[in-house]
Amino acid sequence: MILITGANGRPGSAVVREFARHNEPVRALVRDPAKADALRELPGVDIRQGDMLWPETLHDALTGVDRVLMISNAGPELLETQCTFIDAAVKAGVEHIVKFSGKDSIEGFDPEKFRSTRSHEQVLRYLLASDVRWTILRPSQFMQVYFEEVPDIVGSGEFRLPLGDTTLAPVDIDDIAKVAHSVLTTSGHEGKTYAMTGPEALTMADVADRISDAIGKPVIYRNVTTEDKKRDWRDAGYPPPRANAFAQLFQERSRLGHSTIDLSTHEHFGIEPTTFAQFARRHADVFRGNAHYLPTPG
Numbered sequence: 506m507i508l509i510t511g512a513n514g515r516p517g518s519a520v521v522r523e524f525a526r527h528n529e530p531v532r533a534l535v536r537d538p539a540k541a542d543a544l545r546e547l548p549g550v551d552i553r554q555g556d557m558l559w560p561e562t563l564h565d566a567l568t569g570v571d572r573v574l575m576i577s578n579a580g581p582e583l584l585e586t587q588c589t590f591i592d593a594a595v596k597a598g599v600e601h602i603v604k605f606s607g608k609d610s611i612e613g614f615d616p617e618k619f620r621s622t623r624s625h626e627q628v629l630r631y632l633l634a635s636d637v638r639w640t641i642l643r644p645s646q647f648m649q650v651y652f653e654e655v656p657d658i659v660g661s662g663e664f665r666l667p668l669g670d671t672t673l674a675p676v677d678i679d680d681i682a683k684v685a686h687s688v689l690t691t692s693g694h695e696g697k698t699y700a701m702t703g704p705e706a707l708t709m710a711d712v713a714d715r716i717s718d719a720i721g722k723p724v725i726y727r728n729v730t731t732e733d734k735k736r737d738w739r740d741a742g743y744p745p746p747r748a749n750a751f752a753q754l755f756q757e758r759s760r761l762g763h764s765t766i767d768l769s770t771h772e773h774f775g776i777e778p779t780t781f782a783q784f785a786r787r788h789a790d791v792f793r794g795n796a797h798y799l800p801t802p803g
């Protein structure tokens with residue numbers, strides 16, 4: 506049996522949907538089954554409740570599992586959550602853990618300057634030292650993070666980020682889900698790291714143009730200082746640790762400036778890379794403010 510953790514979240518739910526699309530059974534770990542209605546509607550999904558921080562809650566979810574896709578939030582608890590989960594999984598007899606990590610598409614990105622990247626590297630060292638086979642997925646920024654800008658796009662026709670003319674190479678979560686599905690259902694991936702970005706290095710003005718084309722309305726990117734953006738995040742109710750983490754991330758990105766594209770994983774698995782224009786057209790209703798999206802967690 507294959508278990509997907511973080512199954513109520515953005516990448517986790519996309520991987521579960523990918524299994525359903527293939528008509529293949531999969532087990533989904535969620536903290537709150539009341540939030541799992543969308544998963545429940547899919548064929549072949551076995552929903553189990555548990556908390557990765559509390560091993561005693563995981564017995565039901567881990568029994569009979571040989572492979573796991575391990576996903577949890579990028580927040581301050583990532584390190585403890587994933588190390589605790591690795592121990593529980595190994596104890597329960599799981600043979601192979603696929604760790605969902607992250608990379609920045611900008612060459613030279615310094616993990617010491619961004620907590621989430623730092624935590625992923627610490628978990629990676631823990632996983633490598635554990636008695637279990639492993640594979641690492643390292644996607645760049647998700648295209649879906651631009652859903653965060655929907656309230657501003659709908660309200661004022663602009664979005665504000667402290668990025669100047671820095672380029673990023675965001676990747677569609679659905680492309681990542683296809684890779685994750687292949688890694689979990691075929692052999693030969695032990696000890697491998699699969700990095701992936703989207704197919705284009707885009708300035709925020711490029712992103713605005715593509716959203717604008719998709720929704721048929723002008724959308725403008727406005728460059729702001731990190732301090733201004735932190736104020737925006739605070740006004741929008743972001744908890745301070747989240748606003749600080751984002752500020753660190755954007756500062757490091759601005760310092761370096763330009764992204765490198767890596768489509769080797771798409772090519773390896775025969776997946777056509779989704780462009781931002783295709784992504785924006787597919788989600789035009791979200792960018793118009795007419796459809797629900799999963800926000801970045803606090």
Ligand SMILES: NC(=O)c1ccc[n+]([C@@H]2O[C@H](COP(=O)([O-])OP(=O)(O)OC[C@H]3O[C@@H](n4cnc5c(N)ncnc54)[C@H](OP(=O)(O)O)[C@@H]3O)[C@@H](O)[C@H]2O)c1
Nearest residue numbers: 511513514515536556557558577578579607644645646647
């Ligand atoms: N954002 C990006 O652009 C990006 C890019 C590359 C990689 N990543 C990585 O992708 C991962 C997930 O993305 P995200 O942070 O955006 O999160 P997300 O979509 O919210 O998914 C995380 C899921 O993990 C679950 N979870 C967290 N702690 C848990 C626990 N103790 N027990 C069980 N489930 C738990 C959450 O459950 P609930 O639903 O109950 O909260 C949530 O469903 C992170 O590790 C991040 O570093 C992100």
